[in-house]
Each structure stands twice: as C-alpha cells, then as structure tokens.
Amino acid sequence: MINLEFRRPAPTDRAAFEDWIADWHEDAYDAYRWIFARAWTDFDWYVATCERMRTDGCPPELTVPLDVQWAFEQQTLVGELYLFYEPLAGDNHIGYKVRPSHRRKGIATALLLHGLDRLREYGIAIARLTCRDTNLASAAVIERAGGTRLDDKRGAEGHRTRRFTIPTDRDSVSPPLVV
C-alpha cells in the first residue's frame, strides 16, 4: 500500500528537490522543458513560479492557472502532479511524472487518482487527459484508471496525441480502483 503525502512546493523542500533532480539526469524523459526548463538549475525560481502559476496563470505561454503538487513517500519526493482546473489547450487537466528509481510501484496511478479527487472537489465531473502516442506507459496508467480514449489529435510539433476522458467520481468507474 502506497502512502503518499501531497503538498505544494515550498522553499523548505530544497534538499528533496535536488535529490529528485539527480534521479532524472539519466532518464529518457525530459522532465523540465519549455517554460519549465529553468527548474533543472534554479530551485528558488521554480518554487516561486509554481506559486505564481497557481495564482495568476502565466500568459502568454500558459493561459490557464497551474496547481503543482508534490508527492512524498516519507521524506523522498517521488512524484509531481500538474493540475489544470481549466484544461490546457482544451484537452488536459492533469500531468504527472514519477522519479525514475520509483516506477512500477503504482505511484503514477496514485497521483492520477489524487488529481481526479481534486478536480471532483473543484466541481469537474469529467477530466480530460492527453499523452503522446508513443508514451505507452502513460496511456496504460490512464486506461487503468478508467480512461476512455477519444480520437487522436495532431500536436503543434507534429506528433500524435492520445486523448482521454475519465469521470472524476471513482465510484462511477467499473471495476472500482483500489490503490
């Protein structure tokens, strides 16, 4: 049974974030790119940016507010959850990543379920999610959490994107999920 503690990034998490970053250097997935690229080297900027994006949004690159939450297993930062209460580009309410050394333990599934709970509390009945067509791991996580696939979309960079909907009320997902 996974026991995760969720909280927003805080200045006191510097050591945990440095440890998390070190885990990502050899991974194929580029954990921080686009407007987040500075997170690789600037913890203070990233924490401040997360707070600003939650309260203001970040035009023009990000037109909707972003709520970043971190998941800790004891003192270790194991997962990062991005919550968009208005779907990014109309298609994505939730993003997640799990540190490479802690995969295949159900952490992404726990992040996604936590995100669905937050959206439900916010009054959103159906969450929208996307992943690259090549990201079979993420697609599996979404489908196992009750995701229904919609038609694919061609992304701005030319890649194919899978799109899904998931009810945020877990009781409506059959069979019920237990994490």
Ligand SMILES: CC(C)(COP(=O)(O)OP(=O)(O)OC[C@H]1O[C@@H](n2cnc3c(N)ncnc32)[C@H](O)[C@@H]1OP(=O)(O)O)[C@@H](O)C(=O)NCCC(=O)NCCS
């Ligand atoms: C995708 C990712 C979030 C999965 O995290 P995770 O914690 O390992 O996922 P879970 O343990 O919850 O996996 C749940 C199920 O999804 C499927 N799955 C997960 N990773 C998989 C993989 N690499 N290959 C095939 N299936 C996979 C399995 O069915 C798995 O259940 P099982 O372990 O009992 O077989 C993680 O690999 C990651 O952070 N990748 C880089 C970031 C990323 O791609 N984020 C998503 C962007 S859309």
